[in-house]
Amino acid sequence: MEFNLKIWRQQNAKAKGHFETYHISGIEEDASFLEMLDILNEQLIHEGQDPVAFEKGHSGPVSFDHDCREGICGACSLYIDGRAHGPDDHVTTCQLFMRHFKDGATITVEPWRSAAFPVIKDLVVDRGAFDKILQAGGFISVRTGSAQDANNILIPHETAEKSMDAAACIGCGACVATCKNGSAMLFVGARVSSLALLPQGRPEAAARARAMVAKMDELGFGNCTNTRACEMECPKGISVDHIARLNREFLKAKFRQ
Amino acid sequence: MADKLISKIPDGPLAEKWTKRKSEIRLVSPNNKRKLEIIVVGTGLGGASAAASLGELGYNVKVFCISDSPRRAHSIAAQGGINAAKNYQNDNDSVYRLFYDTIKGGDYRSREANVYRLAEVSAAIIDQCVAQGIPFAREYGGYLANRSFGGVQVSRTFYARGQTGQQLLLGAYAALNRQIAAGTVTSYPRYEMMDLVIVDGQAKGIIARNLVTGKLERFGAHAVVIATGGYGNTYFLSTNAMNSNGSAAWQCYKKGAYFANPCFAQIHPTCIPRHGDQQCKLTLMSESLRNDGRIWVPNNLDDVKKLRNHEIKASEIPEDRRDYYLERRYPAFGNLVPRDVASRAAKERCDAGYGVNETGQAVFLDFGDAIKRLGHQRVAERYGNLFDMYEKITNSSPWEEPMMIYPAIHYTMGGIWVDYDLQTTVPGLYAIGEANFSDHGGNRLGASALMQGLADGYFILPVTIGDYLSHKFAEPKTDVHTQEFDDAEKEVQEKIDRLFAIKGHQSVDSIHKKLGNIMWDYVGMARTEAGLKTAIEKIDELKKEFWSDVCIPGSQFEFNQELEKAIRLADFLEIGKLMAYDALNRQESCGGHFREESQTEEGEAKRDDKNFMYVAAWEYKGEGKVPELHKEPLKYEFIEVKTRNYKD
Numbered sequence: 001m002e003f004n005l006k007i008w009r010q011q012n013a014k015a016k017g018h019f020e021t022y023h024i025s026g027i028e029e030d031a032s033f034l035e036m037l038d039i040l041n042e043q044l045i046h047e048g049q050d051p052v053a054f055e056k057g058h059s060g061p062v063s064f065d066h067d068c069r070e071g072i073c074g075a076c077s078l079y080i081d082g083r084a085h086g087p088d089d090h091v092t093t094c095q096l097f098m099r100h101f102k103d104g105a106t107i108t109v110e111p112w113r114s115a116a117f118p119v120i121k122d123l124v125v126d127r128g129a130f131d132k133i134l135q136a137g138g139f140i141s142v143r144t145g146s147a148q149d150a151n152n153i154l155i156p157h158e159t160a161e162k163s164m165d166a167a168a169c170i171g172c173g174a175c176v177a178t179c180k181n182g183s184a185m186l187f188v189g190a191r192v193s194s195l196a197l198l199p200q201g202r203p204e205a206a207a208r209a210r211a212m213v214a215k216m217d218e219l220g221f222g223n224c225t226n227t228r229a230c231e232m233e234c235p236k237g238i239s240v241d242h243i244a245r246l247n248r249e250f251l252k253a254k255f256r257q
Numbered sequence: 258m259a260d261k262l263i264s265k266i267p268d269g270p271l272a273e274k275w276t277k278r279k280s281e282i283r284l285v286s287p288n289n290k291r292k293l294e295i296i297v298v299g300t301g302l303g304g305a306s307a308a309a310s311l312g313e314l315g316y317n318v319k320v321f322c323i324s325d326s327p328r329r330a331h332s333i334a335a336q337g338g339i340n341a342a343k344n345y346q347n348d349n350d351s352v353y354r355l356f357y358d359t360i361k362g363g364d365y366r367s368r369e370a371n372v373y374r375l376a377e378v379s380a381a382i383i384d385q386c387v388a389q390g391i392p393f394a395r396e397y398g399g400y401l402a403n404r405s406f407g408g409v410q411v412s413r414t415f416y417a418r419g420q421t422g423q424q425l426l427l428g429a430y431a432a433l434n435r436q437i438a439a440g441t442v443t444s445y446p447r448y449e450m451m452d453l454v455i456v457d458g459q460a461k462g463i464i465a466r467n468l469v470t471g472k473l474e475r476f477g478a479h480a481v482v483i484a485t486g487g488y489g490n491t492y493f494l495s496t497n498a499m500n501s502n503g504s505a506a507w508q509c510y511k512k513g514a515y516f517a518n519p520c521f522a523q524i525h526p527t528c529i530p531r532h533g534d535q536q537c538k539l540t541l542m543s544e545s546l547r548n549d550g551r552i553w554v555p556n557n558l559d560d561v562k563k564l565r566n567h568e569i570k571a572s573e574i575p576e577d578r579r580d581y582y583l584e585r586r587y588p589a590f591g592n593l594v595p596r597d598v599a600s601r602a603a604k605e606r607c608d609a610g611y612g613v614n615e616t617g618q619a620v621f622l623d624f625g626d627a628i629k630r631l632g633h634q635r636v637a638e639r640y641g642n643l644f645d646m647y648e649k650i651t652n653s654s655p656w657e658e659p660m661m662i663y664p665a666i667h668y669t670m671g672g673i674w675v676d677y678d679l680q681t682t683v684p685g686l687y688a689i690g691e692a693n694f695s696d697h698g699g700n701r702l703g704a705s706a707l708m709q710g711l712a713d714g715y716f717i718l719p720v721t722i723g724d725y726l727s728h729k730f731a732e733p734k735t736d737v738h739t740q741e742f743d744d745a746e747k748e749v750q751e752k753i754d755r756l757f758a759i760k761g762h763q764s765v766d767s768i769h770k771k772l773g774n775i776m777w778d779y780v781g782m783a784r785t786e787a788g789l790k791t792a793i794e795k796i797d798e799l800k801k802e803f804w805s806d807v808c809i810p811g812s813q814f815e816f817n818q819e820l821e822k823a824i825r826l827a828d829f830l831e832i833g834k835l836m837a838y839d840a841l842n843r844q845e846s847c848g849g850h851f852r853e854e855s856q857t858e859e860g861e862a863k864r865d866d867k868n869f870m871y872v873a874a875w876e877y878k879g880e881g882k883v884p885e886l887h888k889e890p891l892k893y894e895f896i897e898v899k900t901r902n903y904k905d
Contacts (some may be wrong), residue, residue, distance in 0.1 A: 012815060030532050038537055045764045048810050060810040062817055065325065067498040069538040072423055073329045096647050120469055121816040130325050135438040138389045144310040144715045147388035151345060163392040165416055167424060171328055173702035195390045245406030
């Protein structure tokens, strides 16, 4: 297969970015999107050795975040043809395969676009804001060694499954990137809901919701206007029901205040 | 210098050793803990749980990871589960049995005392994780569910769908976040350790590269903990994450920490087979699939030929033309034999010409019977996400046709040598989780990596490190403006400058692929003396090629992924060579290390306990010099050493 790739290039956080277009051929249908980018980078490394290209300010290989390449670490991102993680549903970019594209297509690749996720280089953004939100309260305050026997806390099968549905969030940021308001409500909702569903998480449920929402606002994420775009684009299919549960916990916290 | 290899195993009965050691360890008072600084490198299960627990104790902790967030560490990708001797199933499990299974699974090349302690603390890990809110699978009555795993005959594995590693890591990460918020831990994401700094023979800090700015920075501490995982990516293609690397461990080795059993690498039997040569990563399918899936190839070459030509589908091959070779060869354990045994059996069938895809390197993992027996819904509950993942990658549905699998490099049992306290041969330097060598011997059982990472991080290191630090609280904070730090930073800077000066023609990945091929061909599933010697020669040549022809675009004071990879590959080239040395020295077959010269008539691995019942600990002797081998004899006082038997 062959493609024209229109890729966002940006030297660093302060530099102005622009699109560059590259042609690539000889790609197998079974290659993943990131393997295709690996091949492009191999090509760019060789082109960059040409002194003429170098003089013209050849941009070199494209930087992009990636790690596990099996859809679980949440490192890979990429806004592909206007969709977070590309045209396939409920996958991360590393699980996107070239058979989902038309041979000869032009594919546009951008970084996550969000005020809260500044670009570091090319397609790499800083998602440190997610860590900060979780540091504000995304945990159960238990110290190592304090726990009772695991089977003393009974949790119905369905409850554990629901909690797991929310806990499946990989923190990739697709929800924020796809939201027209740049809201992190699905991310926050997933964490708050996952813990609030469990008896261990109840004591801090209200305080957790309040603290995480406050931090989210402080870090420049937008508000939720229920467009449900996040749910559509979440690679793990996390439901907006968890936002509803977050809202319940948040309101409870407000009333208590 | 053999006296450095003092394992510090406490005397007394096996079951009392850990209690005894804990009672001997000196304590550090809370007001003194505040004065002590600890560096933790790596934020997988070991690093995150250690940093969080040390922070809770009141130490000043700095934690480093190469990713944008601690949550990305490769522990996140562990699928199947975590073992614990809870005996919730009433199937006669016990601490002793978990200990015994682990020692036997490791083919009698791990320390009794360490493994017993691991089994002993395993139950507390589950308690801790449940308290953190990890949504483990539950029975309908609300009690915790278990599944069984390879190499054992009880059900002791706890799991959260096929995402157990993710959930456990998010638990440890949450505990870490709590400490970051409390101010006891400072987090440094997108920082990579570049060297260990030693002052007066003790680990006192690190040089790290800020991966965003490219600047080298100095960090001092009273102790350094390495939790950076294994070196499986030496093989280029592995199930490890792309950025997993052995560099931190290698820096420690070069600064005097002994490296133990480097040749013990685990080849996981159930991975998605390779396709083409553009691939950069192999995907693991959880071992838990072997609970209900049956592994087979046709028993005749005619069907094999038809399969390869796509003239017939696997599901069309009747029972009497199938060879369920694991059930045939190992009736007692069947499809649940340990990983090394299952991998070699797959290779044996494929080498004999029975591989079921075009490359001849694939066998079937079939859920046809399980779907009939359990029904669609229960199979979906257990394995749904794994089936989806398989289908996404291969475009073939396991509901209709059996999966195709083949072994791939997955985990390294070898690592930095540590004593019972998890301290390396460098005072003040500790290694935990996959980065050390201590618990899995020649082969790790499934669902035990998570157990070890968390055992080390939550329950062992936070106790044992106190013994060292109890002597250090009077020492002031480590000054990073000393000759030792100057020298270490200069050395790193010169290495980076040298790499940029090469201006060659080959990309880092293209050289890494060549290394991977050498490793897989000669230091892979079957090894021979001649092959290993060839590997050493070829790696030497490739190292020269790397240092004269690698091309690193861009500059060093920016975010530069090619430079990151180049620095790591420079180390992989040296690690690969040490692996080959160790494999050459170990003239026996044991666990994941199979020397063709040492096998039974039936083709099973043949250990040589008389000559090789020891830990091979290698000491770095300088650039271009042959490393020195030190032997730590393994003594089995409490169990009888036997030939591993999974047949009856």
